[in-house]
Amino acid sequence: MKKSFKYIGALTLVLAIAGGCNEKDFLKQNDPNRITEANFWKDETSVSGALAAAYSPLRSQLYSYWGAFDGIQDINAIGDDVFTLPGEEPGTWGIATFVEDENNGDVNDIFSKMYQCIHRSNLIMSRIDKVPMDAAKKDSYIAEAKFLRGVSYFILAANWGSVPIRTEPVENTTAYAAPCSPKEKVWEQAISDLMAAKDKLPVVRDPKEQGRATRGAAIAFLGKSYLYSENYPKAEAEFDLLTQSPFSYSLVNNYEDNFTDRNEFNSESIFELVFAPIGDQYGAWGSETANASMYNYLPQFIGPPAGGGWFKYVPSNYLVNEFVKEKRPAGSDTKYDKRMYASLMWKYSSLGEKDTTWYDGKSFDALWESARSKTIRLYPETKLDTTTNGRFLIKKYTGAWRNVANADNYWGATPSTANYRVMRYAEVLLMRAEAALQNGNAPKAIDNINQIRRRAGLTDKTAADLPGKDQIMAELDHQKLLEMFYEQNRVYDLRRWNKSSAQLAAILTARQKQGANAFQAKHYVFPIPAGELKTNPKATQNDLWK
Template sequence: MKSTKGLRSSLYISLLAVSIASCKNDFLDVTPTDRVTDAAIVGDSTLFESFVINRYLGARITDKEAEGTLPGFGRGFEYAMWSSLTDESLYNNDDNTWLVQRGQLSPENTGIAGTLWSRSYRSIREVNYALANVDKVQMSAAHKDRLIAELKFIRAFRYHDLIRNYGGVPLIGDKVYNLEDDFSDPALYKRATITECINYAVSQLDEAAAVLPLANSTSWLNGRATKGAALALKSRLLLYAASPLYNSGSWEQAAAAAKAVMDLNRYGLHSNYQNLFINPGNSNEVIFARYYTIGSRHVPMEIANGPNGYDGWGGNLPMQNLVDAYETTAGLSITDPASGYDPQNPYANRDPRLTATVLYNGAPYRGRNLETFVPGGQDSKDGPSNWNTSKTGYYLRKFVDESMPINNPWNVAGLQPWIYFRYAEILLNYAEAQNEAVGPDQTVYAAINAIRGRTGVSLPALPAGLTKEQMRQRIIRERQVELAFEEHRFYDVRRWKIADVTENVPVYGITITKQANGTLRYERKIALEGRAFLPQHYWLPIPRAEIQASNNQLVQNPNY
């Protein structure tokens, strides 16, 4: 039996020009003018390399509601971010995020997470196509080996995205599926175990790392994989594998994988934390990044997330839940009586990464200080564009470039990176894995203190004598603030199996009232009730359309 029922999804969504070019009917035997043929791709080394490079970009999105919301290689990140599915931020205008926050995920309604499955398998199919045809292309053996290594890296990245969202998934090997294939075989839909999936992706990364260069030779190659990128992805995968949710690897393996990146001696910590996410230049903290530019267009983070007082749209609004995680400059939690924290002057003497990440009342921005107080604050409900007023009292600072305009920004030249892997993550990976493997030895302290002590942050070193559990809690907090808004928190709280705690509390914000004498009164508030997290939410549901496309042979995640 042959079926085309699921061609628009999962394994078969990407038919490329191959299926079109192979059509035998005379009335369809025309030369398409809107695509490059299969013969042209394999017959021209430049076109083939362009095909490989485009696999970094991922599938183009035509659904306007989904555009700009997807994590991974193809995501334009200025609209609803993955942070707005966690306790980091609330998206001001929903944008298909609130159902996740409220625990209403279902196979029929997956919100902004709905295209992850199909777009990942589409990319895997495209990689398999390139690998199946690379030997037909006229180019040097060394060049061919480099492209094969890049393709294996991209395929491993796509599986990593599937694993961390769904758990064990079907592994399709090198198969390139086409319209004429038989899709009725149950083995096609058999989900491998998490361990099998991790092992497969890691094997691909080991093969890629053995061939990829330590660095790209010219600036235009900076967005392509290197040995460090492959090892960094391996580090993340093995850290996840060892974590409680996965329970499919050892902490010793995870520590060794992170140490392999450290031992390359190519990476360090950028001296300006805020600037790293706007214009890192050739920073040695960046291991692998996507450099966003479409022609002369920059990514308009500024209007999408800007305060309403500047006619911004609000966008991804930091929660008080996140703001409270930043220590004081004494290196202590704000709940510690010795920290010096003043709830009526809450942003004074705080971890400098707070100022670099969150716009709060009084923070300098575009020539004035932010005003979220009422009455009369320019960035409050009393200001212009008040329908975009922050529901939490905060706006996003990270990734936002003040040199870029807020109004009519789309045709302005600029370059903003999305950093997939940076050295701070590797240090945090190592510290966590090493602490779990052997306890808080000096190498754990060194990794964490390097991040806390970097230029511009300069927080006190961690106190000596911490237990393994105490160090674990410090690392959890350090990841929360250091990696805020970088799409780690969603996966971290799940792999640690603490999401049933962190995601079952309300969205908190701040209300600031300007009193008659001009002083400000700060009061914590609930900005959104109804956040909910159920046990099944540790994994995303496979969209119902994908289950149906498999003739119900694909097994859904439990309790959906």
């Protein structure tokens, strides 16, 4: 269980391999009490410690793609399902409103963290032959390092497109100089790493190793890489593997269990990042030390002030309208889609249901009033609609489900230790539906969509309801919006499904996306950070940003 999972929690060796892309300095230390090249790679424990360091940049609580302060906050801000509150972090606001440039610090954070993960993974693969260890164990560690490198290149390809490819440790300035490879080559690298990883990783992990990569995680990201590369036959084939033996993935009955600490590593979880009550709760943010905090910061950023949060987002008008457009059958225990009650908070009576409370008895009116001074910042540029369906706040990833006071306060009595689910079986089913539809198998696509609908308490769609590809795709879009809300997916779907920048700009405008009037073709990717251009003499800016 995660409470005893110290693999990532106790990063006692991480600083031996930390410090950026060019990390040669630690090899030159003469102090006998310090870790050096000569004394580090001795046994399996050293490889395990190095692998923990390789995971660290991906699961950093704050400054990474899955960090609350950079990646989760910024990637979600680009979608059409949230409104970002003005007056908070400039980096996030720049990304949310399409006015970022190569000097954006958040973009640099995510970019550099991915290359830290790549470097550390490369270091493991280049040194592991020095370590006396069973051959099968070596293969498994190499596969895990390739998984981490493959996921890193997946993130880079999806967000930057053309970037440097490094498959060896960077141990001098000459080696650091690498040209930006075409986007297609970056996808090939991600796919190659994930293919190599999947057959050598275990199907399940020992409870003490939960949170580490499995075969299912590699297959899911491999299928997602094929899908994003528009190789639909291979994508469908990979997703099919996850629906059959030796895997036993399934949707959990309670959708909300995917966003709390009540049912972690459940049947729906394919890959999740571990958080736990380990380390110094009041320590420096984002540190990599033996006593680094392993708590989850995300509720602090999302929750309303009355729940202890900083409150940086509200659900968009478009998301709310999509949630309320379909009611459940008469006699159901809720009026609307079950996911709405796990994802959002609102005054239930405004939509004809009995009111409830959160955060130890606080009414929605109390929550909204605590957030009011921030919501008024949206006007007049962002027209938050509080009249048509009422007022809404985000519940997903907050501590509201616990109904205790101050639940979102990271420094309070009950800081979050909920794991972050990176890949869920629900996403696999939706991606499988898309691949099957593109491959001409409409019945299979509808069946996968219906599995998602049933869990949400909605009735099945039939071929008569969805008679053509366009209708099926529209339903898939709708379900993915609601199912994957605030899970770092929306922007990629918008880009993939709307290849014309004029078309996407029109959609963003129609859905009242902040900054839609500034959207251009270059915003399909991030710019290569200025720091990379300055330190890597062979790197060039993405063509769209020149």
